[in-house]
Amino acid sequence: MAVTKKSKPSTYFSLGADIHDTKAPAGPIDKKWQARQLQAKLVNPANRRKLTVIIVGTGLAGAAAGATLGEAGYNVHSFCYQDSPRRAHSIAAQGGINAAKNYRNDNDSVHRLFYDTVKGGDYRARETNVYRLAEISAGIIDQCVAQGVPFAREYGGLLDTRSFGGVQVQRTFYARGQTGQQLLIGAYQALERQVAAGTVTMHSRHDMMEVIVHNGKARGIVTRDLISGKIEAWYADAVVLASGGYGNVFFLSTNAMGSNVTAAWRAHRKGAYMANPCYTQIHPTCIPVQGDHQSKLTLMSESLRNDGRIWVPKDPADAEKDPRQIPEEDRDYYLERIYPSFGNLVPRDIASRQAKYMCDDGRGVGPLISEVTQEGVSQQRRRGVYLDFADAIARLGKAAVEKLYGNLFDMYAQITGEDPYATPMRIYPAVHYVMGGLWVDYDLMSSIPGLYVAGEANFSDHGANRLGASALMQGLGDGYFVLPNTINDYLADGPFEKIDDATPAAVEALEAAKARVDRLLAVDGTRTVDSFHREVGAIMWEYCGMERTEEGLQIAIEKIRALREEFWTNVKVPGTGVDFNQALERAGRVIDFIDLAELMCIDALNRRESCGGHFRRESQTEDGEALRHDDEFAYVAAWEYAGDGEAPILHMEPLNYEAIELKQRSYK
Amino acid sequence: MKITLKVWRQANKDAKGSMKTYRLDDVSEDMSFLEMLDMLNEDLTTKGGEPVAFDSDCREGICGMCGVVIKGSAHGRYESPIATTTCQLHMRYFADGAVIEVEPWRAGAFPVVKDLVVDRSAFDRIIQAGGFISANTGSAPEAHSTPAPKHLADRAFDNACCIGCGACVAACPNGSGMLFTAAKITHLANLPQGQPERHSRVKAMVAAHDGVGFGGCQNVGECAAVCPKKVPLESIAQLNRDLFASLFKSV
């Protein structure tokens, strides 16, 4: 569908030319990937070792790409901020990975996985990319099994699958509640195998600080060695960012403490477009906030929704009652009531928003939390709903429930000090994943030639909302199968001209990195880095969280700008730049989050529709469901950086649906 | 609650370290141990001191990045009723007024980077030696072409769940990394896909284990007792069996 009514520029941004993906070949959707692979230029195996590829990040996408490009014979340099590539936050994914294997004989197919993913993404994903993802999904499972990933199995020795939030087929492969860990360890082992083989050089405890763009091409990066503080340039023929998502902009999220936007944001400042930054996934089944000391939120796999029932007391007065004493008739199983056909398995955005409404309504449970609404009203609300396993325990027995969810229950017990076998768990939505990210084409190349973006760091496959168990699929799909089959098309023109520390682009990047460290240390104010992070997080959660309004977003932008001002005049970064300095690491990340936060709000402000994870109060149906405006907003908003203090430039990529008909989502 | 902390401070790898005492008066029992350390650091920073360096990342007990010795046990295991990582240990397990010693993992193969941060790259080197199945991307057969008996797949999983945190090494009186090595050996040895390299793998990994400076195993059992993922001690016996068998194979 063509975009009929264009967004108008405002004081917040200016409008640039439309952009388009030029790489996906014409033809039927199920032939495109094959055609692209056939078209792509190849690199002779003997020439590959002369080509260097830098990969930033060692999660599923980065480790898989590193291993695969290493196997192919390229000279790979891999970077991560953790002490080992095995610790990337992909490891925390619990639930599973989708694949169109149809092992359950339940009408699954590549097309159905494709359809479910596009629909789940509320028709804001690029069709061609999603179809390819569904196509390669089965190969991912094969690859992982061959690597020794211990997926759950049936007694006959074959792989077990289960259904997962938002879909009606059982296509999700899993490894207890630790699927991400097992997949990542598989990719990590493959990567370490290449380290041993000499094709991959691993640089752990390195932060990426700049991209080096020479003659319009990404030719390297500048890093800071987190132990010695050494700032160094690395050169390559292509750079891959697989640096994950930026959910930590909300401070409290299920992301790792170190997850950050810096690599992507630095690339954005060098010319890479940031697409749909406001698309944030708020995951419904997280452990609620317990107090203001909290440093992060913990997610519990949404597989819990397969057997757990979500409810709140009908009467707010029952909030403090022992939930076991509340009789059935006084409970509101609100998801089952509102969405009878999907019940507790509605997509994440819907489950999250309904939980918010229940709590807004005063029917939440758990401790009272003081908060200020978007309208500036101070109030106290309980932020939690019950996730009850009493029925499942009665039906399946405690042992069976323990087998399925034991590690999640243990985790809950350890964090809250409550026994989930005895009393219902309390859950509340939390920021979990960002669908937005750097804009890429069908080849996963960003708007900077030679700069590729894979995994959560790119925007491509999940539209406005990600379906459960598809992040792992996308990360591994990008890393194992997409990137290694597209990057050659670019590298075939290499090796590119040699550059070194004297090349102006490198000098500029090195100096910028050094100046940034010096500037952060020089402020020497009175507020800690974390206090800024908490503040920007609180602004984002309130104004750019589960529900957004025009007015609220404008307030948020003002607050963020003021916070940035204060950061650069009052932040306190102790220590020096020439040794291990964790406050300095965080300071660099937090200021990038503050800059990103502004862009997220601008993007959210521009998108005057409700879609997926982005819910605008002004755009809802009569019964309060999200209302999309396909005539106005069926496009990817790709933002170009225009300079500090300058309004960003919006480029629109119209979304054309040929294989799927655009429909208003309904899970009722 | 009020807490007295005695924290190991060491400026860098080569500096001499010592225990420094800090007091916190407003610790909530809902805090995780690391949130309590965050609080200490906020306090130190505001007062112009240098914050304590410590590692953590996912803070949900799965990435293996965090890990300190608390009151003499790795991850404070002996303060917690169930197996735990440092990030999942909560302050409710400590008494008001408690004195808590916090030290880094201490092992020859894990040199201190700063304060409570150590270098665990020795683990990566063990994996590099052979902790993998050589299956190039794209070369995999259909997943169902090789069924794996469930009981073996489960045993593989019980070992694959190792998070590489290094608590086993920290707790071992010999600074041995045998439980870590054995977990990977046992994981891969119990899967059909792991068989072709089974003999070469165990030899290479054991050689690497000794080579990077870990001590030998004395079957003490401290490692398995503190393991946050309950990797069983029996895995070391599996490693031993596999190694003896492999010595007679020319791979």
Add this chain to the structure above:
Amino acid sequence: MSVQQKAVRSTVVKKAIMALTGLVLVGFLLMHMFGNLKVFAGPAEYNHYALWLKQDLLYPILPHGWFIWLFRIFLILCVVLHLYCALRLTQASLRGRGTPYVRRKRKEQTFSVRWLRWFGLLLIALISFHILMFTTGTFTPGFEYQFEDPYSMYVGAFQVWWVFAAYGVFMLLVCFHLRHGFWSAFTTLGANVGPSSRLTLNLLAYFFAALLFVGFLLPATAVFLGWVI
């Protein structure tokens, strides 16, 4: 060095050598204990057994008196290998453990493994002492060295209170050393296949340690208390 060579020289193989030699020594102790119990059968039986062991065993396959020397050489080899591996493993442990903890709490580490190495060293000293007394006759408190009458040496020695006391301590060390050593040997050799075998091996280790302690101390005590003269 090739991977094979490194694997052969690895700590795991050294542990296996310790396990095998340790088990040989446990076997020897059981045999030795059996011999000592013959004290209750009287001088003639005891001496006959001792002399048969030293002169006639395996005769006529071997000439008179050869077996005992072959056996001693074998035992010394076991002790030397056990000791050599222990030293090398201790070296690896010292390197492996790094800076000591300011505070440490250990729940699984038993008394016997905590002191395993030190007891092992003490045992070397005490075994040497034992040999100097009864084998070479260099040191003979309470008795005269008589090759033909070991019974009189045994009885004479254990009537001396401090010999008896030292012997008690010696056997205590042996049993603690063996308590961990026995379980550890089987585990090292791969017998620890699950929680139940772990329990069984540990119970067996306690059993053998107790058996040896009682078996060695019973005749010595009988002598000391004057029940056997």
